[in-house]
Amino acid sequence: MGKQSVAVIGAGAVGLATLKNLLEEDFDVTAYDKRQSIGGVWDFNENINYTSTLPATTSNVSKFKNCFTDFPIPDDMPVYLTSSQVHEYLQSYATQFDLYRHIRLNTMVRKVVRSADNAKWQLHLSSENGNEVIDYDKVVFCSGLTALSHIPEIRGIQLFKGKVLHSQAFKRPTDFAKMKVLVVGLGNSAVDTCTQLVGHAEKIYVSHRHGINIFPRICKGQPLDFHIRRRDEDLKHALTAVVPSLSQKLHDSYVQKLTTESFDLDPAWRIHPPPSILTHQPTITDSFINCLQDGSVASVVGIRCFVGDNCVELDDGSRIEADAVILCTGYVPDFNLMHGLDVTSSSTISNVSYGSPFPRLYQNIFSPEYPESIAFLNNWAATVAVFPIGDLASMAIAQVWKGAFSLPSKEEMHREIDAHHSWLCSLAKGETVYPGIIQEGPWMHWLHDAAGTGVNENLGYGFKGWFFWLRNPQFCNLLMGGLASVHVFRLFNGRRKKWDEAKAAILRANENAKLYINVK
Known part of the structure; x- marks a missing residue:
């Protein structure tokens, strides 16, 4: 039947990871971006309609956490990169994985519509060469979390x-x-x-x-995100599943204490x-x-x-x-390119998400109407860094679309979406809630399952997890209690492509991280 064609809209960090992960699974992929360079918000742009960091901007997440899962940020870069250094890193990523030849810059996607025979998605494009329409089997929206200002x-x-x-x-x-x-x-x-x-x-x-x-950025003598250990996160997520109100109270108390101590x-x-x-x-x-x-x-x-x-x-x-x-x-998720598919249509109209209905997306990614061909990576907000989560989420999309991981029925997806919306409304308590907020523990667990990383099994508390610990106690303890390196997403055998250098990268990251402990 030949390769299935996929359009990726956006060539920022998430768009680049999506392009790379779909190419690895043998899809025919092209990424489009209206800007003249890759990098999205990390490429400073004078255009007032384009969100971008400023030349003086510094990343809020350390280089050990906000990097791609199989491409560490070089040792000679600082622990917190400037915007130009992040842009340089993204360019290196695109070069390393030969992505540029699959990217069309200076090309505006004006709308995405379903073809008359309901078989393809038609991208209506504008560029210096004029207007054109190209058919694709599938489309991933990676237009960013800050594209549409509120x-x-x-x-x-x-x-x-x-x-x-x-x-x-x-x-x-x-x-x-x-x-x-x-x-x-x-x-x-x-x-x-x-x-x-x-x-x-x-x-x-x-x-x-x-x-x-x-x-x-430096909190109690170390980079802020060094305080987040996988073992602590697992405990928090387990408590949330059993006693959510107590978990929220304890978590809020902890982070507020960090503020007052800082x-x-x-x-x-x-x-x-x-x-x-x-x-x-x-x-x-x-x-x-x-x-x-x-x-x-x-x-x-x-x-x-x-x-x-x-x-x-x-x-x-x-x-x-x-x-x-x-x-x-702030910003709101942008679904304006979709014509004829209202992903926000719902009887659950929220008065806590900027007065708009919550998007009806399964796992905040898939449209229940076309889960086999439409995905959004511009509608989630988590405390985890954007780069590795965009990487992991696009691995999950690739596995779903290649048929290696099954989604539930349309009816079940809608039931889960309704339950998620009810949870969002319960959080509001008079406050505006960003519609992309996810339940981080279950959501991350689902992404790892869908992507087939092996993380849930090997670092869990089932038979496989205990077996991994018995065979590798020192390394397992490092993964659970040391720097929560994102390279663990590529460590184990699984459906997504494994990175053979993942263990070495994790050990190196933990060793290098010691240089930033007890700093002022």
């Missing part, structure tokens, strides 16, 4: 004469020299925006309605109490708290409305003058 409605915004922009359009802090700037939000984009404005803007306010779990927080800033770590991603910063302490950034309450040319009224009735407002208000 802009809230604020009363009286039409009265404001200053700049109003989403953080997606924030490219150069020098553009705000001598201005009074109001930054809205307290997530990673907000604190990065504030700290990069320091020294340029005349006055910087950060407006927020709730606190946040906030950490430095920073001297002034109650006036309202950083604590934060919402649960289950519903809000933590904020990583090395300098934001210092900016609050020295007064270069002022914490204020939420915006009530705009009341004049350059005046903003806050929830407490106070008013401030501002020349610009930067909305660091």
Whole structure:
């Protein structure tokens, strides 16, 4: 029958991993990206409609955790890479696995529609060579978690004469020299925006309605993600399965303790109490708290409305003058390219996910209507780093589509989606919940099962797990209690392609990690 054709939309980190993993399973794959270079958000772009890191951005996850499962970040790179270094790493990955010849850059995918005979997916493309339509058997959407900005409605915004922009359009802090700037939000984009404005803007306010779990990159003498051990994660997930409320309480207490031990927080800033770590991603910063302490950034309450040319009224009735407002208000999953397939149609309309219905996707990936040919890798949020999870999830897609792992029936998929939506709503408690939040323990377990990594079996507590420990006690203890290296995803024999150098890479990563213990 020949190879099945697959289109991958997006050539950022997840798109590159998806392209590589599908090629390994003998699919005929082409990746498309509207940008002029691979790398997605890690390639700085002046276009205000493209989300990108800034030249001064530093990764929030260490090089030991935010790398691909069979391609370690070089030893001579720092523990936390700059945006340009991450982009360089992605380019090296594409070169190492000969991906460039399967990528079309400067090509916009305008829409994806089902063919008249219901046999193919038609990609409508635009490039410098004009418009064209190409048929594919399957499509994976890797357009990123930050492609579609969320802009809230604020009363009286039409009265404001200053700049109003989403953080997606924030490219150069020098553009705000001598201005009074109001930054809205307290997530990673907000604190990065504030700290990069320091020294340029005349006055910087950060407006927020709730606190946040906030950490430095070096926490208690070691990189933050070194605190996450596989044994601890397994215990947390097991407790969550039995007593979810107690597990959440203990987990929240632990992460909040890390914050208070890392920073001297002034109650006036309202950083604590934060919402649960289950519903809000933590904020990583090395300098934001210092900016609050020295007064270069002022914490204020939420915006009530705009009341004049350059005046903003806050929830407490106070008013401030501002020349610009930067909305660091997050992103929502983008399904706009799909024509004729509404993946969000549901009777479960949520008032906690930016007023939109939750996407109806099995495991936040597969459309129950076309699970054999449509997959989304732009609708999940986890505490695990993006690069290895995109790698693992695309391994799972490849195994499903080659027929090596079966999905449940359409009816069962819908039942599981309904149960997941009910769980999401139970988390809200008056807070906005990102629709891509997953139950991390069961979700990761499913991905490993689908991809066939052997991790669940060999590092579990069944017969195979105990047998692996008896044969390799020292190495097994390192995997469970040492650095949680992502190369374990390629260690064991399984359905996905094994990496013969995985064990050596894990040992090397754990040895190299010692260089970053007890640092300041």
